[in-house]
Amino acid sequence: MSEAVDSVGDKRLKVAVLGCGSVGSQVVRLLTEQSDDLAARIGAPVDLVGVAVRRLDAPREVDLPEGLLTTDAHALVSRGDLDLVIEVIGGIEPARPLILAALANGASVVTANKALVAEDGPTLFEAAEKAGRDLFYEAAVAGAIPILRPLRESLAGDRVTRVLGIVNGTTNFILDKMDTSGAGFAEALEEAQELGYAEADPTADVEGFDAAAKAAILASLAFHTRVNAADVYREGISDVTAADVASAREMKSVVKLLAICELKNGAVSARVHPAMIPATHPLASVREAYNAVFVESEAAGQLMFYGPGAGGAPTASAVLGDLVTAARNRLSSTVGSGESAYADREVLSMGETVTRYHVGIDVEDKAGVLAAVATAFAEHGVSIQTVRQEGRGAEAQLVVVSHRATDAQLRATVEHLQEMDMVREVTSVMRVEGTNE
Amino acid sequence: MSEAVDSVGDKRLKVAVLGCGSVGSQVVRLLTEQSDDLAARIGAPVDLVGVAVRRLDAPREVDLPEGLLTTDAHALVSRGDLDLVIEVIGGIEPARPLILAALANGASVVTANKALVAEDGPTLFEAAEKAGRDLFYEAAVAGAIPILRPLRESLAGDRVTRVLGIVNGTTNFILDKMDTSGAGFAEALEEAQELGYAEADPTADVEGFDAAAKAAILASLAFHTRVNAADVYREGISDVTAADVASAREMKSVVKLLAICELKNGAVSARVHPAMIPATHPLASVREAYNAVFVESEAAGQLMFYGPGAGGAPTASAVLGDLVTAARNRLSSTVGSGESAYADREVLSMGETVTRYHVGIDVEDKAGVLAAVATAFAEHGVSIQTVRQEGRGAEAQLVVVSHRATDAQLRATVEHLQEMDMVREVTSVMRVEGTNE
Structure with missing residues (x-):
């Protein structure tokens, strides 16, 4: 120097x-x-x-x-x-x-x-x-939300176990609009663009690239492990339909694009995807283009940090x-705490990550269909929390919510369902987060 | 050393x-x-x-x-x-x-x-x-909520203008119980005591002493000015009635015990009292014994910090x-930032503090009563936002919500109302906060 x-x-x-x-x-x-x-x-x-x-x-x-x-x-x-x-x-x-x-x-x-x-x-x-x-x-x-400093310093004496963040205002605005107005994705995106909440080319926001970068940063700080953007599983919101949002409502839930960073059995996972969360979850009431980060830690319990996520x-x-x-x-010729990567934990792939699925299935309306569907889940080691049957005849639909399983097991189950004769179509697949399950 | x-x-x-x-x-x-x-x-x-x-x-x-x-x-x-x-x-x-x-x-x-x-x-x-x-x-x-470090460090480049805090879990539990069950204060307190949320002698919590100490600390940090507990105006929740809570509901509001620290025209005020806040305000959804601190600043806008406010x-x-x-x-033989009291701002008395009142008044049901009440407000320089008349005859009641005025003006108005022949009783007085008014 x-x-x-x-x-x-x-x-x-x-x-x-x-x-x-x-x-x-x-x-x-x-x-x-x-x-x-x-x-x-x-x-x-x-x-x-x-x-x-x-x-x-x-x-x-x-x-x-x-x-x-x-x-x-x-x-x-x-x-x-x-x-x-x-x-x-x-x-x-x-x-x-x-x-x-x-x-x-x-x-x-x-x-x-x-x-x-x-x-x-x-x-x-x-x-x-x-x-x-x-x-x-x-x-x-x-x-503007102070979140990195609290993670790095305020929670330095605690053990963070999970971070759930709404860290992209554009997608939250679009999903909130779809929820309150019943609009589809394209219509809500257009409104977001008109109001200046979305760019002319909205890819970085709606496909989750922006949120994935933030998830990498959050996971690195929360778990003292290097996690970069390429380690983060990413799904955007462009496939979320008005029907998905309505189905979430049926379950007293809302659809949010979440950045999810978890510590499980000593390994770290980081992912960004749309998910259903219960309407009673503190993140569910985060409206319009606001951001919020929900942190669970061993001693502090549940914390949430809320505010504007963008803007000059x-x-x-x-x-x-x-x-x-x-x-x-x-x-004072000193420096603050720099990178903390001492824990150097394993970073799990998406397939190894544990989550829950909400699956909508168009089925033949005949005896045995429920048993066949339930068997498909069981064959992949996925247990079912609830099944709801909607409509009859040509409109018959099953809505299945699973218990926790690895994403690989859940994906294999969905692929299996898609090949079954009694299944006309798997109409919707969405992960479920923020529950005590 | x-x-x-x-x-x-x-x-x-x-x-x-x-x-x-x-x-x-x-x-x-x-x-x-x-x-x-x-x-x-x-x-x-x-x-x-x-x-x-x-x-x-x-x-x-x-x-x-x-x-x-x-x-x-x-x-x-x-x-x-x-x-x-x-x-x-x-x-x-x-x-x-x-x-x-x-x-x-x-x-x-x-x-x-x-x-x-x-x-x-x-x-x-x-x-x-x-x-x-x-x-x-x-x-x-x-x-557990990181709030002092964000105020002291994260917002050090910004100008905080207001802090609204639910900083006492006992009183929030009691008020939430009154809101959800319709119970009166005594009944809700008893339940809080049974569940361990309130002490056998609940004075420090329900009379606002605990919250006032926290308000002093928040105001000192937010405004870089020494504010001690004795500077904080304090009212507890023991006079909040089931009728007050019901009246708040009528206004799509909830009653919360707030610690309010404000910067206005270069001077500071700090106070603790029950207040009605709109149900859409982020603090309104803070349930049970949770705490939350809502911060408004010039550049960051509105931030909220939420989590458990007590517990080992x-x-x-x-x-x-x-x-x-x-x-x-x-x-590293250094020290962090210590007290920051450089601004040394004036600390206002409660009478000088600007707020709004929600006033319930039992009145004679006769012509001219509304005009007389409105005149009383006007004489003290308080303008009225809304008046609602409820009931007729012996049950006639006016509910007045004022615009902003000093607490001294509002108090003088209430005293004036109490002396009026047409007024049988001022049944409820509560401040209104968290609105854009």
Whole structure:
């Protein structure tokens, strides 16, 4: 570490911001408007010395003092006198080399970049450790909701057993709309796009990529084990039908896209998929584009953290919370807790993960059909919790809810059902979570 | 600071626990059962070197190794080689001198003592600062729910404007029971006592003393201003009637005992009283003995933290989270952020606090009564949002909901109503919170 970087004797801290979009402009606004409060909370003033952008003449939501803007982000993070760098560009490149350069040049880094942390966190954590600097990323999961710090610090004396999160506002808005209005997926997506809750290309949200990145981060912190985005099983919501949502209602349940991280027999699983949860579960009442993370731990029991999961100002709030901690650490020449991967647990595949299925089956309306279906479940070692018969004749349908079994057993059961003569069609398959079963 | 205390070169930390009741025994259990995890998370093993109790032969929920128990708490905290002391005795004496002695002897302190922190926090914070040690107290508010750390650290870059908390499980259980069963206060209290949710002498809970201590702590942290228990306006729930709860239902609301901390025009207010909140408010669905804290801030918007607010294991989880941070700080010879009182804002009296009233009035059923009541409100500068007339003749009742006004104006209005000839009785007065009004 160079001496210039370690010197904070003049008690002013230099910060640079990479990116000035919806989050970056709010970060810059708060840094400016709340500079007195920030100085009091940190113990020293923070000077914004540069903002890296792609185009100097793009319209921005914030007024910037003359001379702060630059298109040369690499030169900015390499100037050697920065104490803190805030990365809110997003994506893998050029965010990764910029963060690595900032750390190598002695700055602590605060980032909101879930994709990068989920894909290549260890590279960043190792660079931070080598540099003796902080790398914080609270804003990467669930926007303004403080969840990473509670997991890492508040629950550090406890043993987390499960994390269930609604961590994508777009999909929660769509599913909530389908639930309250009876709309189908396409119609609800269109409304979300009109209202600005979904992008023109909604793939990252509706197919669960965004939530899977967050699940990887949550599982890593909760279980002190490296879990990356590729370890996370992922199913989106584009196949969820109005009938699925109605069927959930019949069961006094709602459909939510969940990020589920579990510890079972010493092994970790992480997955993202739509699931039915009971209407009485605290996550069921999370409406519109809100996010919430439900945590179960051995001693604390059940905790829930709720709030806005996205948006410029909420995300900026999380960024600045990290900034204050990183700045205080720079002043006292210390670092906060970095990556904790000591447990190094096995990460299970989806097939080994234990869950429950809700299966809708169009069947021939004749004697013996229920026995045949029940036998199919039994052959794969899956026990049945409830069976409900709906309609008669050509409309006859069975709705089966299983007890817990591995996803592989449940899938094999469904494939078996699809091959049976008495089964016309397996109309719906959805996992059931958040129950005491 | 003595050299013996500052030396952690052998990388083992010594911890003592004061008190071995329902929280202390769970703390000791977790320290023992999770010692490997704790060592990995802290970076050094933690050795439990003593547990101070009142009586050596009392029955305990945990097995303690021979020789750890002592009745001489003062000698334990003064032995000079402790790195960390956990205080879970509760109350003012002897907790205060023990914590001060522990700090003076070079230990960082983790406490769950809301009464002491709310009554005399500054004395403790100053002693910690002088000693260069940490004083953490996450467990003092809302049990296992991480709320103090998020307020102090996660929201450090934001501006908190309001905190609404359900921070007493006993009263929430009673009010929830009244809401779901239609029971009166006495009956619901009795059930709470039978189930162990209320003490034989329930005063501290039902009269709001416990919640007021927590409100003082929340307001201090949220607004960077010293607020102590005596600054908090306090009303309990013993006067809440089944009719009040029913009237709330009519308004699609529920009655909750709230701790309310607000920043308005640069001044702070903190109060505890029953209030009607809309059934759609996230706090309305907090059932039984659960706690939740709802935070509004400028950038983050609305956040909620939910979980068990009491109990041995949940409280122990919060204690151990603080312990891990304090232990890591001892190892790196640093301290976390201490008291932040730089803003030093004015603390308003209840009369100056702005709120809304829901008033039930038994009136003479004759022409002009509504005009007379409306005039009384107007004379005190209180504008009316809605008036509802219920019943006729001897049963005639008006239910008035005001717009926002100071509590002094609203009180004066109620006193005025009580003196009016046309008013037989003011049957119910309750504040209304959690609305967008």
